[in-house]
Amino acid sequence: MRAGGWQRASDVLGEALDLWRGPPFADIPCQLLHREEVPGWEQLRLQAIEWRVDAGLHLGRHGQLVPELQAMASEYPLRERFHAQLMLALARCGRRAEALAAYQQARRILVGELGVEPAAQLRNLQQQVLAGELDPAGEPGPGLPAGAPVPDGEHRVADTRAVRVAPRQLPAGLRHFAGRASELELLTSWPDAAGGLGETVLIAAISGPAGAGKTALAVHWAHQVAESFPDGQLYVDLRGFGPSGTPVEPAEAIRGFLETLRVPAGWLPASLEARAALYRSLLAGRRMLIVLDNARDAEQVRPLLPAGSGCVVVVTSRSQLTGLVAAQSARPVTLGVLTGAEARDLLAGRLGTERITGEAEAVTELIMLCAGLPLALAITAGRAGRGTARHRWPAGRAGRRGPGHGGARGFLLVLPAAERRGRADVPAARRAPRPGC
Numbered sequence: 261m262r263a264g265g266w267q268r269a270s271d272v273l274g275e276a277l278d279l280w281r282g283p284p285f286a287d288i289p290c291q292l293l294h295r296e297e298v299p300g301w302e303q304l305r306l307q308a309i310e311w312r313v314d315a316g317l318h319l320g321r322h323g324q325l326v327p328e329l330q331a332m333a334s335e336y337p338l339r340e341r342f343h344a345q346l347m348l349a350l351a352r353c354g355r356r357a358e359a360l361a362a363y364q365q366a367r368r369i370l371v372g373e374l375g376v377e378p379a380a381q382l383r384n385l386q387q388q389v390l391a392g393e394l395d396p397a398g399e400p401g402p403g404l405p406a407g408a409p410v411p412d413g414e415h416r417v418a419d420t421r422a423v424r425v426a427p428r429q430l431p432a433g434l435r436h437f438a439g440r441a442s443e444l445e446l447l448t449s450w451p452d453a454a455g456g457l458g459e460t461v462l463i464a465a466i467s468g469p470a471g472a473g474k475t476a477l478a479v480h481w482a483h484q485v486a487e488s489f490p491d492g493q494l495y496v497d498l499r500g501f502g503p504s505g506t507p508v509e510p511a512e513a514i515r516g517f518l519e520t521l522r523v524p525a526g527w528l529p530a531s532l533e534a535r536a537a538l539y540r541s542l543l544a545g546r547r548m549l550i551v552l553d554n555a556r557d558a559e560q561v562r563p564l565l566p567a568g569s570g571c572v573v574v575v576t577s578r579s580q581l582t583g584l585v586a587a588q589s590a591r592p593v594t595l596g597v598l599t600g601a602e603a604r605d606l607l608a609g610r611l612g613t614e615r616i617t618g619e620a621e622a623v624t625e626l627i628m629l630c631a632g633l634p635l636a637l638a639i640t641a642g643r644a645g646r647g648t649a650r651h652r653w654p655a656g657r658a659g660r661r662g663p664g665h666g667g668a669r670g671f672l673l674v675l676p677a678a679e680r681r682g683r684a685d686v687p688a689a690r691r692a693p694r695p696g697c
Contacts, residue, residue: 306339322348322352329345330346340378353396364529368534437480438609440480443595450464451572460589462573464593465592471633472634490547493551498554532563551576559583598634
């Protein structure tokens with residue numbers, strides 16, 4: 261092996277290990293023999309396995325060795341060499357997330373069982389995986405060799421390069437997005453104003469009442485800049501103010517992200533702290549956009565924040581998230597109601613310019629009844645646009661429709677409860693459309 265005869269070493273060690281027939285002296289009832297001699301023979305066998313695996317790794321048989329190394333690391337959890345070889349094999353197959361998860365698993369065992377941190381070899385391997393230094397190369401040697409058997413399952417590799425799929429989790433944007441030009445400009449120019457993607461993660465906190473279009477703005481902007489984040493985009497609805505009344509726990513949100521980043525379910529850490537650490541490790545050195553929608557408060561958000569540069573986080577919430585602004589230097593973006601012109605653009609996109617122009621008085625009344633809130637306007641426009649042309653309601657009546665009720669009260673009765681609360685959140689002085697009518 262010192263001379264670099266990896267193929268010869270692999271063959272000889274494989275033949276030697278094939279001669280192993282189970283525990284030595286199993287049929288000899290001698291305690292002294294089992295106590296004094298058997299452990300030495302077992303150590304020699306494990307050393308031979310490690311050497312054969314080393315030879316296989318040098319020969320580029322990374323994918324073939326992963327199942328065996330997973331079994332050996334599980335059977336001998338305190339033997340760091342097997343963990344190191346498993347990390348290397350996974351990384352060379354392009355399974356970076358699993359390689360980092362293997363490190364976390366090894367560290368958890370060593371700290372829990374022995375109270376010690378992993379040795380320098382494992383720590384150095386983790387840093388190399390994070391830096392991408394062990395990713396598959398185009399040459400057969402360090403990666404999976406051309407013509408070698410391809411591993412089965414979701415991590416199938418077709419050639420010497422592993423296929424890495426960048427997550428694209430953004431929901432579809434609105435077909436008729438209107439207004440928010442100043443807010444979009446602020447979000448677009450904010451990274452440059454903050455000095456670019458420097459040493460810390462950049463965070464934008466979009467706040468406003470229910471129905472103000474926080475999610476629509478975040479998703480619309482995210483689609484506009486998605487190409488600037490080649491490593492992908494992550495999205496989660498945290499249900500902070502959802503109708504279920506049960507916000508998503510940070511540990512569960514991170515679990516979803518880790519699964520998206522292809523960490524196997526069996527390798528997920530149990531505690532929130534360990535999951536957050538693995539999540540931050542996986543995002544280190546990547547350029548990713550993370551949208552944390554409908555957050556309850558800053559405490560729900562903090563575990564989901566990446567640690568290093570290259571990532572941008574957009575958070576939406578009915579709360580102003582002053583804790584994030586103060587402690588994490590988040591950029592606040594506060595949404596108010598739409599101007600009259602913006603509200604008309606929204607309605608024109610859904611109902612048509614001709615109809616909006618022809619029913620100007622009714623449209624003005626509808627905008628007033630909806631308090632300039634985008635979601636309320638969209639719901640009412642959808643109601644006004646239903647049916648055939650002969651049976652459609654006039655736009656103004658759509659806002660008043662309700663059994664036995666007219667005017668603003670009738671409009672409020674046909675809106676979902678969350679939107680009625682959103683309208684109530686808007687101070688009376690701000691319910692009239694902003695200048696621009």
